[in-house]
Structure formats: C-alpha cells, structure tokens
Amino acid sequence: MSLSLFFTPFITHPHKTHQRIPLWKPTNPISIATRPKISNPRFPINCSLHGNSEQLASTSAKPRWESWLSTAASMYPLYVTVGGAIACLRPSTFAWFVKAGPTSYSLTLGFIMLTMGITLELKDLINLFMRRPLSIFFGCAAQYTIMPAFGTIISKFLGLSPSLSVGLILLACCPGGTASNVVTLIARGDVPLSIVMTVCTTLGAVILTPLLTKILAGAYVPVDAVQLSISTMQVVVAPILLGSYMQSTFPEAVKMVTPFAPLLAVLASSLLACSVFSENVVRLMSSVFDASLASDLPPLHRAQAILSGDLGVIVLSVVLLHFAGFFVGYLSAAFGGFKEPQRRAISIEVGMQNSSLGVVLATSHFTSSMVALPAAMSAVIMNIMGSSLGFFWRFIDPTDPKDNLKVAKE
Numbered sequence: 001m002s003l004s005l006f007f008t009p010f011i012t013h014p015h016k017t018h019q020r021i022p023l024w025k026p027t028n029p030i031s032i033a034t035r036p037k038i039s040n041p042r043f044p045i046n047c048s049l050h051g052n053s054e055q056l057a058s059t060s061a062k063p064r065w066e067s068w069l070s071t072a073a074s075m076y077p078l079y080v081t082v083g084g085a086i087a088c089l090r091p092s093t094f095a096w097f098v099k100a101g102p103t104s105y106s107l108t109l110g111f112i113m114l115t116m117g118i119t120l121e122l123k124d125l126i127n128l129f130m131r132r133p134l135s136i137f138f139g140c141a142a143q144y145t146i147m148p149a150f151g152t153i154i155s156k157f158l159g160l161s162p163s164l165s166v167g168l169i170l171l172a173c174c175p176g177g178t179a180s181n182v183v184t185l186i187a188r189g190d191v192p193l194s195i196v197m198t199v200c201t202t203l204g205a206v207i208l209t210p211l212l213t214k215i216l217a218g219a220y221v222p223v224d225a226v227q228l229s230i231s232t233m234q235v236v237v238a239p240i241l242l243g244s245y246m247q248s249t250f251p252e253a254v255k256m257v258t259p260f261a262p263l264l265a266v267l268a269s270s271l272l273a274c275s276v277f278s279e280n281v282v283r284l285m286s287s288v289f290d291a292s293l294a295s296d297l298p299p300l301h302r303a304q305a306i307l308s309g310d311l312g313v314i315v316l317s318v319v320l321l322h323f324a325g326f327f328v329g330y331l332s333a334a335f336g337g338f339k340e341p342q343r344r345a346i347s348i349e350v351g352m353q354n355s356s357l358g359v360v361l362a363t364s365h366f367t368s369s370m371v372a373l374p375a376a377m378s379a380v381i382m383n384i385m386g387s388s389l390g391f392f393w394r395f396i397d398p399t400d401p402k403d404n405l406k407v408a409k410e
Contacts, residue, residue, distance in 0.1 A: 066259050069259055069260065069262070069263050070262070072263050073262040073263040073265075073266050074182070075266075076179060076266040076269070076270065076383060077380070077383035077384055077387055079266060079267065079270040080269075080270045080273055080274065080379050080380045080383060081380055081384075083270050083271070083273070083274030083277075084273075084274055084277055084380050086274070087274050087275075087277045087278035087281050088281055091278040091279075091281045093278065094271075094274060094275040094278040094279075095278075097271060097275045098275050098276075098278065098279050101275070101363055102360065102363040102364040104275075105272060105275075105276075105359060105360045105363050105364070106231070106234070106235050106360050106364065108268045108269075108271065108272050108356075109235045109236070109272065109356050109357060109359075109360045110234070110235045110238075110239045111239070111264075111265070111268055112178075112265045112268055112269055112356060113202075113235065113236050113239035113240050113243070114239040114240075114242060114243045115243065115261040115262070115264065115265040116178060116199075116202075116239075116240055116243065116265075117239055117240040117241065117242060117243020117244045117245075117246070117247065118243040118244070118246055118247045118254050118257070118258060118261060119243075119247070119258060119261065120199065120240065120243065120244050120247065121244070121247065121248070122244055125196060125199055128192055128196050129196060129200075132193065132196075135190075135193055135338060135342055135346075136193065136196050136197060136200060138333070138336055138338070138346070139193065139197040139333075139345070139346045139349055139350070140197060140200050140201050140204065142329055142332050142333070142346060142350050143175065143176055143197070143201045143349060143350050144173075144201070144204070144208050144212065146324070146325060146328050146329055146332065146350055147172040147173070147321070147324075147325050147350060147353065148169065148172045148173050148212045148216055150172065150320075150321055150324040150325070150328070151168050151169045151171065151172025151173070151216070151321055152169055152172075152216050154168065154317050154320050154321055154324070155168050155169060155317065158313060158316065158317055158320075160313065160317060161370070162220040162221055163221075163366075163368040163370035163371050164310075164313070164314065164317070164370055164371075164373065164374065165217065165220050166213075166217045166220050166221055166223075166362075166366065166371050167358075167362055167370065167371040167372060167373055167374040167375060168317050168318070168321065168374045169213060169216045169217040170209075170213050170217065170358050170361060170362055170371065170374075170375070171318075171321070171353055171355065171358040171374045171375045171378055172321060172353070173208070173209045173212040173213045173216070174205065174209055174353045174354045174355070174357045174358045174361075174375075175198070175201035175202045175204065175205040175209065175353070175354050175357070176197055176198045176201045176202070176349045176350070176352060176353065176354065177198070177352040177353050177354045177355065177356075177382070178198055178265075178354070179352055179382075179383060179386065180194055180198060180348045180349045180351075180352040180386065181194045181195050181198060183348050183352065183386045183387060183389070183390040184344065184345045184348050184349070184390070186387070186390035186391060186393075186394055187344045187348060187389065187390040187391075187392075187393035187394055188341065188344070188393060188394055188398050189341050189342075189343075189344030189345040189348060189393070189398070190341040190342045190344070190345040191345070193342060193345045193346075194345040194348065194349050197345070197346075197349045198349065199240075201349075202236055202237075202240070202354065203237060203240075205232050205236060205354075205357065206229055206232045206233050206236070206237055207229065209228065209229075209232055209357070209361075210223075210225040210226070210228035210229040210232065211225055213225070213228060214228075221366065223365075224365065227365060228361060228365060231360070231361060231364055231365065232357070232361070235357070235360055236357060269356050269379065270379070272356050272359055272360075272379075273355060273356070273359065273375075273376045273379030273380070274376075276359050276363065276369075276372045276373070276375070276376035277373070277376045277377065279369055279372075310370075314373055314374060314377050315377060315381065317374065318374055318377050318378050318381050318382070319381055319385070321378075322351050322352070322353075322378070322381065322382050322385050322386075323351075323385070325347075325350045325351030325352075325353075326347050326348070326350070326351035326385070326386075326389060327347075328350070329346050329347040329348075329349070329350030329351055330343050330344070330346070330347035332346070333346040333347065339398075340398040340399070341398045344393055344398065347389075348386060348389065348390070351382075351385070351386065351389075352382055352383075352386050353375075353378060353382065355375045355376070355378040355379045355382060356375075356379070357375075358372070358374070358375030358378070359372050359375045359376055359379075362375060
C-alpha cells in the first residue's frame with residue numbers, strides 16, 4: 001500500500017478580521033512549482049522538495065483496502081519476531097526455503113530491490129541531490145565509516161570467532177536499510193534526506209561493501225571482493241534499475257501493483273531473515289539449554305553462561321553495533337552543524353542496515369553458515385531498536401527554539 005504523504009511549508013489561516021491593504025506588491029508573482037516525488041520502497045512516500053519534511057500538511061485520499069495494506073506493511077518488526085519464534089519452535093517450517101538457498105535468498109532480495117525500483121524516479125533523485133549535496137554526502141560518508149569501524153572494534157572487543165567476526169563486519173559494511181525511511185517518518189526527521197541516502201548508499205554498495213569487507217574481514221578469512229561486487233550488482237543495482245525502467249515505461253501497469261509492493265517486500269524480507277535463523281537455531285539453542293541445565297550454578301552465573309554462549313554473544317554484538325550507529329551517527333551530524341530533523345535522519349540511516357543484503361552475501365560467498373547469523377539477528381533487533389527510537393523522538397519537537405523565536409518576532 002502506498003502511504004502518500006506530502007511535506008509542505010506549514011501555513012496557518014488567520015481568523016477573519018478587517019481587510020489588510022498591502023503596502024508593497026511584488027513585481028513578479030511567485031509561482032509554486034510542481035512537487036516531484038521520491039518514494040520509499042516499503043512505504044511509498046511522496047516528499048516535497050520545497051518544504052520542511054518534518055511538517056505534515058495533507059494526506060491524499062485513498063481507498064480503505066489500501067489503508068489496510070499500509071497498516072499490514074507497517075508491522076514488519078512483528079513479522080520478523082513471530083517468524084523468529086516459529087524458527088525456534090519448529091525450524092522445519094522454513095526447510096523448503098533453506099534447501100533452495102542460496103538461490104532462493106538472492107531471488108528474494110532481488111524482488112525486494114525491484115519493489116524499490118518501481119517506486120523510484122531517478123530524475124527526482126538527481127534533482128534533490130543537486131539541491132542538498134552536502135547533507136547527502138555527509139550522511140553517506142557517515143554510513144560507510146561509522147558502522148564498519150564499530151563492526152571491527154566490537155568483534156575484537158568481544159573476541160568473536162572468525163565466522164561471527166566476518167558476519168558482523170559484513171553487516172556493518174552493508175548500505176542503509178529501507179526500513180529507515182519509515183522510522184525517520186515516525187521520528188519526525190528529514191524523510192527526503194533519508195530516502196536519498198538509502199538509494200545512494202545502496203548504489204554505492206557495489207564498490208564499498210566488497211572493498212571494506214575485504215579490508216576489515218580479510219584478516220579472518222579470504223574475501224573475494226570481485227565476486228562480492230558482482231553479486232551486489234546482480235541482486236541490488238540491476239533490480240532497482242529494472243524497476244525504475246518499468247515505472248517509466250509501463251506506468252499504468254506499475255500503478256496497479258504498487259499498493260501491494262510494500263507488504264510483499266516486508267514479508268519477503270521476514271522470510272529471508274527467519275530462514276537463515278532457522279538454519280542455525282539448533283546449534284544456538286543447544287548452547288542455551290546446556291547453560292540453563294547446569295543446576296549447580298547460581299542464577300547469576302547461569303545467566304552469564306547463557307550470554308557467553310553463541311546466541312548471547314551474537315545478540316550482544318548486534319545490539320552494540322546498532323546502538324553505536326544510532327548514537328555516533330547523531331553526534332556526528334550534530335558536530336557537523338545540521339539541524340535536528342537532519343540529525344535524526346542521519347542517525348537512523350546510519351544505525352539501520354540492509355540486513356537482507358548481508359544474509360545473501362554471507363550465504364553465497366562464505367562456507368560457514370554462522371557468517372549469516374549476525375545479519376539474520378539484525379533483522380529483528382535493528383527494527384525493534386529503530387522503531388523504539390522513532391517513537392521516542394516522535395514526542396520531542398524537532399524544531400529549533402531559535403527559529404520559533406524568530407517567527408514570533410516577525
């Protein structure tokens with residue numbers, strides 16, 4: 001479903017009083033340009049390039065069934081959480097999908113990226129990039145410096161095994177996730193900036209993700225950067241470009257399927273993450289049960305034993321990675337002199353990764369199935385952390401008090 005929101009300058013309508021005669025009339029009338037659209041792959045959001053993104057002016061009317069689809073698509077964290085619980089209780093539920101991997105994983109990610117492409121107009125993307133190159137470049141640079149650095153630091157600090165270290169670093173080197181656009185909307189951040197950052201970092205992943213993974217993870221296992229780059233091109237860039245071509249060539253056909261694209265995309269992403277988790281759940285749960293059955297240990301030591309197992313270490317490392325992305329991303333934007341809406345957008349974009357890409361690259365190019373686990377766990381943890389942060393920020397006014405003071409004086 002397409003959640004069509006327009007962000008325009010907030011206009012107040014004064015009460016009717018006496019008529020005011022203007023003392024000055026501009027010689028040239030001010031024309032209002034047509035608002036181009038940039039859309040989110042899971043929640044297509046039409047953003048005005050001429051207004052303030054944090055201010056909501058109007059919502060276009062849409063059929064009730066589209067609202068239902070939009071609501072269903074917004075429950076992505078719930079789908080992943082329920083799927084993870086099913087994977088723990090009955091891992092065989094996802095056996096059909098796991099047996100077809102890694103081809104099934106690649107095709108699923110390609111479909112997710114295709115839904116992104118059919119809602120994307122490249123000319124609008126270029127237009128926005130030309131208007132705000134500094135904030136976009138800053139956000140993309142933060143994405144590919146903060147997360148890879150902390151992925152390496154956390155893996156060394158926790159003493160992760162080589163497979164888990166590679167998996168965490170690979171996740172950290174992935175581009176921003178598309179769910180960040182929705183979280184930025186909830187957090188009253190700069191939505192157009194978030195969308196363009198997602199697209200730019202995704203396109204840049206063809207070179208940067210394989211290169212950074214080889215540099216940072218090459219010390220643990222051999223990394224074929226060329227093959228990683230080719231896979232990224234096949235499952236990410238090619239579907240996006242194909243979807244954009246379909247959107248411009250067959251607009252009427254695309255318009256018919258667009259309302260269903262977000263829900264299908266989040267279901268496909270949930271299936272991908274839960275399948276990888278189910279593939280390793282037996283090994284992970286055995287470490288938990290072994291620690292919990294140690295009845296001679298006191299409760300505190302028993303909890304410590306559970307956390308020191310594979311599952312506990314993976315969860316802790318993923319939580320620390322995303323927390324560092326959110327926190328340091330916000331601080332870097334603050335030090336860069338950006339306003340609060342831009343800080344929130346950059347923080348959320350840096351902290352939320354494309355975990356689906358991490359899963360596909362891990363299962364396609366590394367022999368150990370443990371390499372894909374950090375990315376699979378990230379699909380659950382990242383969305384819970386990001387959604388919580390978004391709802392926290394939603395109740396904090398992002399406008400600058402100095403700006404409000406200037407408006408009051410005027």
